[in-house]
Amino acid sequence: MVSALISPMPVVASLQRPAWARASWLLVGSAVLVVLCALSVSFGVREVGFGDIVAALGGHDDTLAQAAVIKRIPRTVLALLVGASLALSGATMQAVTRNPVADPGILGVSNGASLAVVCGIAFFSIRNPYGQMTLAIVGAALAAAFVYTVGSLGRGGATPLKLALAGAATSAAFASLISAVMLPRVDALPAFQSWQIGGVGGAEWPRIAITAPVLALGALICFASAKGMNSLALGDEMARGLGEQVFRTRLVSALGAVILAGAATAIAGPIGFVGLVIPHACRLLIGTDHRWLLPFSALAGAGLLLASDIIGRVVSPGSEEIQVGIITAIIGAPFFIWIVRRQRVREL
Template identity: 80%
Template structure:
């Protein structure tokens, strides 16, 4: 079984100088700004800094400026989705005390995907509001189901049982999605592109709809950051410290479900961002969730934006590599490394 104290904030971590953390956050902001500029610069046609500045000023007269205008929503969407997935992953790891928890591994992303597929196939769902509502409902149902299954048996919802329940649930949802979509040839090609996970189809109206929902989810996670520190110590210890365990866990879980569901609705199920980012951020800013959550959001936005850039650089044509493929290539070895490291600690 994976030990819970790995995610607990020790005294040294909580005393880590504020200045060092602030400097890391500032460095993260600078890196994110550079990546945003690179994101609107690279593609099938390279553009100059003058084109970028002109496009930001509202001009789209030249081919380069038009390319920048087209890439801007894609860049913004990568930033939003990356931040949302990383924040959701960090929150899920705190709520479940499971170092390998994240929307994809726990089956939440596929639960959201299955709900959207049902809405499209049987209800003709095309409204973005409806798709987002279905995705969040599906994510919530998957989260409740996985937690319920993982709680069965002796010891309750242990990290190992949650991971196994999530993997089985994710596989089941993937099979159900295929069963629903295969007879629908008219929708199959569009859905296959969405199922891979990407930000290439970004549009300002959909971003405007999604951003407020993601903001609500993020706020729910941030307001429970102090409580997450207590949860990491165990429910009994958290209760002894005066924390309302059930309320903190419920609010945190709701925030992470909203983030995962909304991100999946607009960009498809993108995996491993919520797994990779929190672990790397703990190495930089420690385990205090008051710092870990905002830094995870920042680093997640940077990771997804960088992955999108890499996909366009490798294949700058119309057949560019989707960002979901890049994150899977990075995340799969990282997942194996985490599992092996935890097993060694238990020996």
């Protein structure tokens, strides 16, 4: 398993797809996402029909079914934003570190954001959305910097193996610190536990309006760095030979990924595996050109989180519904094992 983590990401030229195939997959993904949005608004404690959805969108919420639609729309929008952000962040982190198992959860970035938010609430009573989002982004950035620094120590610099090990150890340490901070505060523990699992059930338009511009900023930074990520995939020496400013490209790309992971964690909690599963699946369909891979990862990530939220509501409707973070973990853990085994086979 250790040898699997050493293998870097494949170079850009190793897996390409014709433009028509990429465009076709984008159209298919968009159509699937529209269907998932309709299902997300329809399913819940009270199932609603297409007519109720149209009536509610038209401003008529006279019936209980139409009122349910109005309540579920923010949840659907939040799932789209968070899923797209986590997938985009994961794809960027994999490009920056050239590590096939990199994602905000595995590298400790999500738990760094969580620890910052928890400390802000516990010690400074910071409960407004602006403050919590700022803390989450700062915590995510500090965690990323710490993991990269630790992974850079010793011979060979920041190798994929050392970054993965440093991220796993840091994530575990942060999780222990989070528990240590929250356990003595029994009154806030139930709400914190629900947030720590990760979910979109508490979506509200004001918090979405605050978070969406920050997520858009992070996404724009990642998209603008797509060409540089293609160069990084060829290796640092080759990238320098092509005229790429390797350190600047890594720094800017990592900044976009950290903003996305931090803001998404602040509003929905630390949801894992979306940033790991989606980029790998998208490479099989779209190829490794990040100018296509990043937007398709965002599209697919939104679909995965939305589908996970729908599954959680259908399997266990009502107040005991399964949080989306649990569903993504059930999906992502076997996929993680598959990735590691696949990389190991390549090494043999």
